[in-house]
Amino acid sequence: MSQLSQRPEKPVVGVSMPHESATQHVTGTALYTDDLVHRTKDLLHAYPVQVMKAHGRITALRTERALAMPGVVRVLTVADVPGVNDAGMKHDEPLFPDTVMFHGHAVAWVLGETLEAARIGAAAVEVELEELPSVITLQEAIAADSFHGARPVMETGDVEAGFADSAHVFTGELQFSDQEHFYLETHAALALIDEAGQVFIQSSTQHPSETQEIVAHVLGLHSHEVTVQCLRMGGGFGGKEMQPHGFAAVAALGAKLTGRPVRVRLNRTQDLTMSGKRHGFHAQWKIGFDADGRVRALDATLTADGGWSLDLSEPVTARALCHIDNTYWLPNARIAGRIAQTNKVSNTAFRGFGGPQGMLVIEDIMGRCAPLLGLDPMELRKRNFYGKGQSTPYGQPVLQPERIAAVWDQVQVNGGVADRKREIAAFNAAHPHTKRALAVTGLKFGISFNLTAFNQAGALVLIYKDGSVLINHGGTEMGQGLHTKMLQVAATSLGIPLHKVRLAPTRTDKVPNTSATAASAGADLNGGAIKNACEQLRERLHQVAATQFGASASDVRIVEGVVRALGSDKELAWDDLVHTAYFQRVQLSASGYYRTEGLHWDVKAFHGSPFKYFAHGAAAAEVEVDGFTGAYRIRRVDIVQDVGDSLSPMIDIGQVEGGFVQGAGWLTLEDMRWDATDGPNRGRLLTQAASTYKLPSFSEMPEEFYVSLMENATEEGAVYGSKAVGEPPLMLAFSVREALRQAAAAFGPSGADVRLASPATPEAVYWAIEEARRGAVAVNGQVRTGVTASSGV
Numbered sequence: 001m002s003q004l005s006q007r008p009e010k011p012v013v014g015v016s017m018p019h020e021s022a023t024q025h026v027t028g029t030a031l032y033t034d035d036l037v038h039r040t041k042d043l044l045h046a047y048p049v050q051v052m053k054a055h056g057r058i059t060a061l062r063t064e065r066a067l068a069m070p071g072v073v074r075v076l077t078v079a080d081v082p083g084v085n086d087a088g089m090k091h092d093e094p095l096f097p098d099t100v101m102f103h104g105h106a107v108a109w110v111l112g113e114t115l116e117a118a119r120i121g122a123a124a125v126e127v128e129l130e131e132l133p134s135v136i137t138l139q140e141a142i143a144a145d146s147f148h149g150a151r152p153v154m155e156t157g158d159v160e161a162g163f164a165d166s167a168h169v170f171t172g173e174l175q176f177s178d179q180e181h182f183y184l185e186t187h188a189a190l191a192l193i194d195e196a197g198q199v200f201i202q203s204s205t206q207h208p209s210e211t212q213e214i215v216a217h218v219l220g221l222h223s224h225e226v227t228v229q230c231l232r233m234g235g236g237f238g239g240k241e242m243q244p245h246g247f248a249a250v251a252a253l254g255a256k257l258t259g260r261p262v263r264v265r266l267n268r269t270q271d272l273t274m275s276g277k278r279h280g281f282h283a284q285w286k287i288g289f290d291a292d293g294r295v296r297a298l299d300a301t302l303t304a305d306g307g308w309s310l311d312l313s314e315p316v317t318a319r320a321l322c323h324i325d326n327t328y329w330l331p332n333a334r335i336a337g338r339i340a341q342t343n344k345v346s347n348t349a350f351r352g353f354g355g356p357q358g359m360l361v362i363e364d365i366m367g368r369c370a371p372l373l374g375l376d377p378m379e380l381r382k383r384n385f386y387g388k389g390q391s392t393p394y395g396q397p398v399l400q401p402e403r404i405a406a407v408w409d410q411v412q413v414n415g416g417v418a419d420r421k422r423e424i425a426a427f428n429a430a431h432p433h434t435k436r437a438l439a440v441t442g443l444k445f446g447i448s449f450n451l452t453a454f455n456q457a458g459a460l461v462l463i464y465k466d467g468s469v470l471i472n473h474g475g476t477e478m479g480q481g482l483h484t485k486m487l488q489v490a491a492t493s494l495g496i497p498l499h500k501v502r503l504a505p506t507r508t509d510k511v512p513n514t515s516a517t518a519a520s521a522g523a524d525l526n527g528g529a530i531k532n533a534c535e536q537l538r539e540r541l542h543q544v545a546a547t548q549f550g551a552s553a554s555d556v557r558i559v560e561g562v563v564r565a566l567g568s569d570k571e572l573a574w575d576d577l578v579h580t581a582y583f584q585r586v587q588l589s590a591s592g593y594y595r596t597e598g599l600h601w602d603v604k605a606f607h608g609s610p611f612k613y614f615a616h617g618a619a620a621a622e623v624e625v626d627g628f629t630g631a632y633r634i635r636r637v638d639i640v641q642d643v644g645d646s647l648s649p650m651i652d653i654g655q656v657e658g659g660f661v662q663g664a665g666w667l668t669l670e671d672m673r674w675d676a677t678d679g680p681n682r683g684r685l686l687t688q689a690a691s692t693y694k695l696p697s698f699s700e701m702p703e704e705f706y707v708s709l710m711e712n713a714t715e716e717g718a719v720y721g722s723k724a725v726g727e728p729p730l731m732l733a734f735s736v737r738e739a740l741r742q743a744a745a746a747f748g749p750s751g752a753d754v755r756l757a758s759p760a761t762p763e764a765v766y767w768a769i770e771e772a773r774r775g776a777v778a779v780n781g782q783v784r785t786g787v788t789a790s791s792g793v
Helices: 022-027 033-038 115-124 139-144 158-162 208-220 246-257 268-276 311-323 355-372 378-381 402-415 417-430 482-494 522-549 575-584 650-667 730-747 762-774
Strands: 045-051 054-064 072-076 105-112 128-133 155-158 167-174 188-193 199-201 226-230 262-265 280-287 295-307 333-341 434-447 456-463 469-473 500-501 554-559 562-565 571-573 589-595 599-602 606-609 613-625 630-640 703-709 790-791
Touching: 022 155, 022 589, 033 188, 033 199, 033 262, 033 522, 045 128, 045 246, 045 268, 045 469, 045 650, 054 105, 054 139, 072 115, 072 246, 105 246, 128 188, 139 280, 139 333, 155 295, 158 295, 167 311, 167 333, 167 355, 167 562, 188 246, 199 208, 199 246, 199 417, 246 262, 246 575, 280 355, 295 311, 311 355, 311 378, 355 378, 355 650, 355 730, 378 434, 378 630, 402 434, 402 630, 402 703, 417 434, 456 522, 469 482, 469 522, 482 500, 482 522, 522 554, 522 562, 522 571, 522 575, 522 589, 522 650, 562 599, 571 575, 630 650, 630 730, 650 703, 730 762
Parallel strands: 045 262, 199 226, 295 333, 469 500, 630 703
Antiparallel strands: 045 105, 054 128, 072 105, 155 333, 167 280, 167 790, 188 199, 188 262, 280 295, 434 613, 456 469, 456 589, 554 562, 562 571, 599 606, 613 630
16 A cells, blocks of 8 residues: 555544534634625725626726715726736636626626625716627527637547447437536635735635736736635635636725725625536437447537636536546547537536536436337446446546446445335336336546646645644635545644644645645645645654654654654653754744646547546435426435545535535526527526525435445545545436436336436426327337437448
């Protein structure tokens, strides 16, 4: 076992403990960015001037009336930018645009003594617009050839030969919705200027270093003149990876120009209408199976709705292509990706980062084709699992294929799936107007950033004379429990009790050039960096202890704050050791660093090994559907998730539960609607609040919910043998969607392909039921509507 993976005696990692801020969360004492407003003197409030048209060129922008309003201090426009007027990393997101690109685009910001004054001032700004044609839907973009960014193509094997060898060939398409992050805390930033002209920004951001970089180039400063701190976030889910930068830049610009602190905090409607979502996708596909139901070839085109600018659309699309295989070996495949440019908000990272979109395509294909092949969906899936020695379509070997089968088998045992399927068949036979179904789906999710350079992290660990420890790392806390795990890693690495370690807020003047807390890599990267820093300190302290014991430094052990040497009865307390080290002038601080080894990726060839490892999991979901309304309930869910050797089991189980429910929301409830008519509100987001955008709540939770972590699952080469947990469980919600499809199919004849919209709302389920009842889909290989089937190709 590697040094990185090996655990010492009596480790603090692996112990279940609550979130490090849980008490503050539930008592309301945890501070978030906007809470600091009440501690800040002479504050100004910023309010956006939004233009409620989908597309148009600004011909005039008049601020005189706004400036005459009581309490209005200044109106920020493009003329005020001393540096670069751009808030994106692709240089296609002007902070103050001259062309409105989506309904609700902010073209100026008003600074007021109060938020109300700023709001009234923003309403008084006059904007004249020359309206331009707009593209709102994916269908419109495809028809208009409206695309931007890269168009990757992933190929393996010989696709045409694969189809020629196929006994059954099916074609179809699928379009599925985007998803709103709906974090509890909206975008927020607070900027101050000190006496030396240094810019200090409190920001709700998943990527403080990039926020620092964007603010610096907007203000025409160097990065060392800008410091960004993130206390914590009230949720992020990827929505605060790229998009906080512009809001922080507005606050910093206002503070620089006025000399006063400036606060930007979006209300819920502004956040919904101004910030990006999960990318909706359209997929067109053709798949070939041999006579035994094994995939021989797949040819697909995935089109992502990127919105008006690129943001992270290129890596999101790339990850979708890299995950279209999910747990299935595709010996011959050609997958093309492209990004539609539409006049909507710029879509961005969201938990899973394109992986869910790619995996949904293959799971939808499996669910639709299984009855046409005369196979149980579970059997079709299992027949196509990766085996030993097989590689992904982009060339990465799948090194743990046995775990795909292991979690699959274990979830069936845990859930009593075989017995329950018999019970469901008996129930359905006795209930013509209510049907139940149980589906099992698995996952294989790659862990690491697509861009190899992002797979690095730093940390700063300080030991004080009294033996207390302060750790700084580059990861941000958005409720996922990263800080809790990092405290456990530090305590384990140093061999001391957890109460001796404290964690400082994430800020760019402590750990520079950090990567975003994203891609489920936060614990891997920052844990590796903290462990590295602690090991440097421990080695120094071992030398000090060795002189005290008259032993070799290699024989010194520190366990639970007690220092001993092998073969000696002497003991030394941690605090005394640190005190002695200080008086021996031993350095008690260390900067740690970690980079993920073994990654390589050729973006042009779309080939390589971009991921350190794959996370695996499986879920069994049972649903009950009402045949009159399409309403349904999730009766039971069983999950087995591979998290390696868990760093913090209670945290990981919470992440699995939360990720699954968020995935179920995306697939069954969260139906984003945009005005695509030619009326005056074209391009307007219609689902602007929780009253019109349905989020999963207690009533949508599974009535029975069982989560198990895979045992004996050490991951070699990852910090203390753990695996990532943030994103993978979201994809387990495919089991709910597939169960709904099977329940809808139970209302019609067997052997039918049932199309199910995504999200599978009760309305969508009702129409699937009606389609099943009519039998208006391909049955027994005959071509009707839906999947086109051909045999003997």
